[in-house]
Amino acid sequence: MSVAPESLIDAAQAAFLQGGVSISAASCGARPFPGVCRVLACSVAPDRRRLTLMVARPCARELLEDIAYSGRVAAVFSQPSTNRTIQIKGDHAHAGVPDASMLEAVRVHADAFVEEVRPIGFPAPLVRSLLHCADDDVVAIEFTPTAAYDQSPGPRAGAPLKAGA
Template sequence: MDHASELVLDAAQIDFVCGGVSISAASCRADGLPSLMRAVGCRVAADRRTLNVLLAATPGAGVLDDVRQSGAVAVVFSQPSTHRTLQIKGRDARVVPPEAGDAELAARYRDAFVDELRPLGYPEHVIRTVLGWPADDLVVLQFTAHALFVQTPGPRAGEALAEGGVGGGAGSAGSGGAR
């Protein structure tokens, strides 16, 4: 999807990416070597096009360095209980300081992710450890949504997604997923 000026996230997509889903941010060096980091939250700006993905700077240094060099990022949002997955790519990513309230947003995200994974048998202390971060290490990866893709396993995986879907299964792209 190359018409970024027309790309706006709908309410279901925003609910999904800001909910208790697994969030991974990736970029790559100029030589193609990828970098990946688990994020600790997401907020979407009022324009519904700008995503703010929260990361711990120290373990996320590789992704952050790559983004500073290229501006390219791919963020995957996946609901473990259903495997529903949405990928959002950006070409203008930049690292910005957190806003007031971002640390609390990250804490709420961690609680929501614990609620998502606990019924699947994951111990709460493990989830909280994986998503732990020192408050002074929080940074924001900010970018404009340029392309959206269904990445839910199945026949539609990799399909470009227009407005109106959250990466559902074989049926409608908008099936389920809103929290």
């Protein structure tokens, strides 16, 4: 019997990933450049061993093609007010249909992101238009994190993330 590896992220880090952060995802494929897309929300599994990114299909065509090709994805989570940033790389990525809880996560994330950036000068209508997507166009990308990094500006930038740090 095999034992599942420990999660790379702790509960506080999982809350950060699901909070009012700016999220982008990228993957590599057959083209010589990556597919990149803004992410609408992130959902972390209760055991923190799987992440699901919700993206808008119209903006994510190349990203989805690359994930189908390589099964790999990298996501960057950054809090605009502090520049705290975490990068998660993963394997076994695949796209699927979001369930109701994932669609709700998109709405919750939009509200949290508006509250994050409004105080630093971004009008709510602009932010909502950036994150708007019809439910039928949301795609869920599930993957297993294999590496995590602190990408916040400063002396620890690029250092492996440690759960509890």
